[in-house]
Amino acid sequence: MSAETVIEAKDLTKTYGSATAVDHVSFTVSRGEIFGLLGPNGAGKTTTILMLLGLTEISGGEVRVLGFNPAREPLSVKRRVGYMPDTVGFYDGLTAADNLRYTARLIGFNKTDREKRIADALDQVGLAEFADHHVGTFSRGMRQRLGLAEILMKGAQIAILDEPTSGLDPHATTELLGIIRDFKAAGVSVLLSSHLLERVQTVCDRVALFSTGRIALIGSIGDLGREVLGGGYVVDIEAEGVGFAERLALIPGVSGVEKTGVGRLRLHADRDVRSEAAAEVVAMQGRLKYLGVQEPSLDAIYNRYFETRPDEELAMKEGARHAA
Amino acid sequence: MRREGSAFQGLGVVMLKELSDHLSSIRFFVLELLVLLIAMVTVYAAAMQIKETTAEDPFLFLRLFTTSHEPLPAFLFWLSLLVPVMAIGLSFDSVNSEYNRRTLSRILSQPIYRDALLFGKFLGGLVTLTTALVVLWLMVIGLGLLVIGVPPGGEEIGRIFVFLVITVFYAGVWLAMSLLFSVLFRSAATAALVALGVWLFIYLIWPILAEVVAQIIVPPDPRYAALGLQTPGTVELQTILSRFSPSTLFAEAVVALLDPTTRSLGPIYLSQLQGAVLGAPLPLSESVLIAWPQTVGMIASAILLFVIGYIVFQRQEVRA
Numbered sequence: 001m002s003a004e005t006v007i008e009a010k011d012l013t014k015t016y017g018s019a020t021a022v023d024h025v026s027f028t029v030s031r032g033e034i035f036g037l038l039g040p041n042g043a044g045k046t047t048t049i050l051m052l053l054g055l056t057e058i059s060g061g062e063v064r065v066l067g068f069n070p071a072r073e074p075l076s077v078k079r080r081v082g083y084m085p086d087t088v089g090f091y092d093g094l095t096a097a098d099n100l101r102y103t104a105r106l107i108g109f110n111k112t113d114r115e116k117r118i119a120d121a122l123d124q125v126g127l128a129e130f131a132d133h134h135v136g137t138f139s140r141g142m143r144q145r146l147g148l149a150e151i152l153m154k155g156a157q158i159a160i161l162d163e164p165t166s167g168l169d170p171h172a173t174t175e176l177l178g179i180i181r182d183f184k185a186a187g188v189s190v191l192l193s194s195h196l197l198e199r200v201q202t203v204c205d206r207v208a209l210f211s212t213g214r215i216a217l218i219g220s221i222g223d224l225g226r227e228v229l230g231g232g233y234v235v236d237i238e239a240e241g242v243g244f245a246e247r248l249a250l251i252p253g254v255s256g257v258e259k260t261g262v263g264r265l266r267l268h269a270d271r272d273v274r275s276e277a278a279a280e281v282v283a284m285q286g287r288l289k290y291l292g293v294q295e296p297s298l299d300a301i302y303n304r305y306f307e308t309r310p311d312e313e314l315a316m317k318e319g320a321r322h323a324a
Numbered sequence: 325m326r327r328e329g330s331a332f333q334g335l336g337v338v339m340l341k342e343l344s345d346h347l348s349s350i351r352f353f354v355l356e357l358l359v360l361l362i363a364m365v366t367v368y369a370a371a372m373q374i375k376e377t378t379a380e381d382p383f384l385f386l387r388l389f390t391t392s393h394e395p396l397p398a399f400l401f402w403l404s405l406l407v408p409v410m411a412i413g414l415s416f417d418s419v420n421s422e423y424n425r426r427t428l429s430r431i432l433s434q435p436i437y438r439d440a441l442l443f444g445k446f447l448g449g450l451v452t453l454t455t456a457l458v459v460l461w462l463m464v465i466g467l468g469l470l471v472i473g474v475p476p477g478g479e480e481i482g483r484i485f486v487f488l489v490i491t492v493f494y495a496g497v498w499l500a501m502s503l504l505f506s507v508l509f510r511s512a513a514t515a516a517l518v519a520l521g522v523w524l525f526i527y528l529i530w531p532i533l534a535e536v537v538a539q540i541i542v543p544p545d546p547r548y549a550a551l552g553l554q555t556p557g558t559v560e561l562q563t564i565l566s567r568f569s570p571s572t573l574f575a576e577a578v579v580a581l582l583d584p585t586t587r588s589l590g591p592i593y594l595s596q597l598q599g600a601v602l603g604a605p606l607p608l609s610e611s612v613l614i615a616w617p618q619t620v621g622m623i624a625s626a627i628l629l630f631v632i633g634y635i636v637f638q639r640q641e642v643r644a
Binding site for chain 1: 329433
């Protein structure tokens with residue numbers, strides 16, 4: 001396990017009698033990375049998370065979290081990892097601050113440290129003014145934010161979030177994803193699971209697509225798109241100036257240039273040519289207004305992948321039905 | 325495989341939260357009020373009875389707990405009836421409510437073991453009940469002092485204290501049983517109903533069943549019946565069977581303590597009475613020895629029930 005790898009799962013397996021919930025799953029998560037475990041309900045995402053936290057026994061394989069074995073050293077793991085379960089629950093009769101105080105006491109923070117951490121965490125998630133409100137009055141979005149505040153208060157190096165956006169309206173989802181990006185900015189590694197692919201694809205650096213307890217696909221969304229959907233990179237450019245199209249077509253790797261509007265071009269390439277394209281525009285005295293590479297949709301990747309493997313999709317739906 | 329750290333890390337935090345939750349809950353307030361009201365009325369009636377009928381008694385204060393005044397049963401009866409209700413009321417939803425509130429996995433993802441959570445919940449309930457019982461005892465003694473006007477002697481205070489300790493053990497049995505059901509059943513209503521059902525069975529039906537089963541296994545001897553006596557074998561088996569009930573154990577232990585003349589808690593043979601001064605009170609230490617097997621039985625029952633709950637809880641999947 002390298003110093004930059006914070007989670008390493010190797011052939012992780014979980015069986016319940018004759019049923020296999022997680023089947024030889026292997027993946028790594030690096031420091032400061034947002035890694036998504038994506039797939040339908042019942043695919044084995046939550047079971048994988050519970051094994052990482054030492055909350056369920058591992059039937060086979062190995063896992064290391066920050067170098068610790070969750071089965072043998074659960075306290076060391078839990079001291080450094082923050083977890084927000086699916087539909088996070090709090091004590092409704094207690095205030096937001098009191099709920100965090102209870103957790104802080106369980107962790108063992110002293111009183112001075114505790115109060116500062118709680119105030120800072122609530123402030124970071126925008127709940128400072130609700131610190132003394134009973135959690136029973138909170139909306140689902142506020143509860144999710146309180147769950148994230150708990151992870152911040154803990155000072156976790158890894159945040160494990162199980163279905164964090166499930167049941168949230170678009171506004172609350174955007175706010176929550178913003179906080180998750182802040183985690184990354186603060187150097188916290190994030191492992192999140194979701195069945196809502198479109199919602200979380202904007203924050204994930206890499207994803208693992210689960211199917212019937214196995215990882216069907218793993219990698220960055222761009223890489224998966226190219227692997228599953230085929231084709232190369234699609235780079236959109238918006239610039240002021242003339243005669244770019246011919247020059248951009250000469251960039252090695254570019255297979256075609258398409259005009260999509262006034263001052264707008266779309267490059268089709270077999271590699272990421274953004275830096276060369278920007279250099280060409282600037283060299284021709286042009287004014288670059290937009291430059292971006294189109295990310296394929298995770299839904300499209302997922303659907304295309306299973307279109308070509310109908311047996312796996314059927315088995316996956318069966319698994320989800322049994323889990324439900 | 326050796327576990328890292330202490331199994332009891334966080335125990336105190338969980339216990340204090342449980343204690344705080346119980347003491348501030350409406351449920352506890354109502355139960356405590358019910359017990360206090362019944363106890364006060366019963367003890368007042370008993371004290372009035374004692375004032376009218378007893379001239380000289382070295383254990384006058386102890387009579388407060390055992391004397392009944394028609395139509396009210398004695399304080400002891402209410403205690404054996406209501407302590408289980410209080411214990412069940414406090415812990416029937418200890419664990420399943422954490423599942424239902426979806427707080428369990430969040431709490432267990434903190435650096436504590438499940439041991440601390442379950443034991444903390446048990447201790448929190450036990451300390452709450454102990455606090456309630458101490459208040460009850462002090463109120464009974466205060467009322468007794470006011471009405472009877474005679475202070476209790478040192479021996480009586482000792483017996484009352486041991487009686488309190490045994491009552492706490494009795495409460496512990498019901499608390500552990502209720503906690504077990506809160507682990508076994510995800511629905512709090514199911515756990516409460518099953519716990520109350522078991523309590524009713526043990527309290528009301530088991531003594532009758534014990535008698536019937538004893539008579540089936542060891543049929544009464546007609547020769548004893550002709551003399552108007554019970555068959556020793558039948559009585560012995562009935563006593564053994566009835567002692568599977570914690571209520572029987574509690575009643576027997578308390579009788580040994582509150583009635584200092586009690587020399588045995590089972591059938592007595594004539595040979596055992598040789599040299600005995602009937603009616604003479606025993607010292608506290610000897611009464612404690614008589615009550616000791618019943619007390620140990622209650623402690624063992626509480627431990628057994630807790631251990632079963634512990635094993636089940638350890639093996640449960642925490643997904644909520």
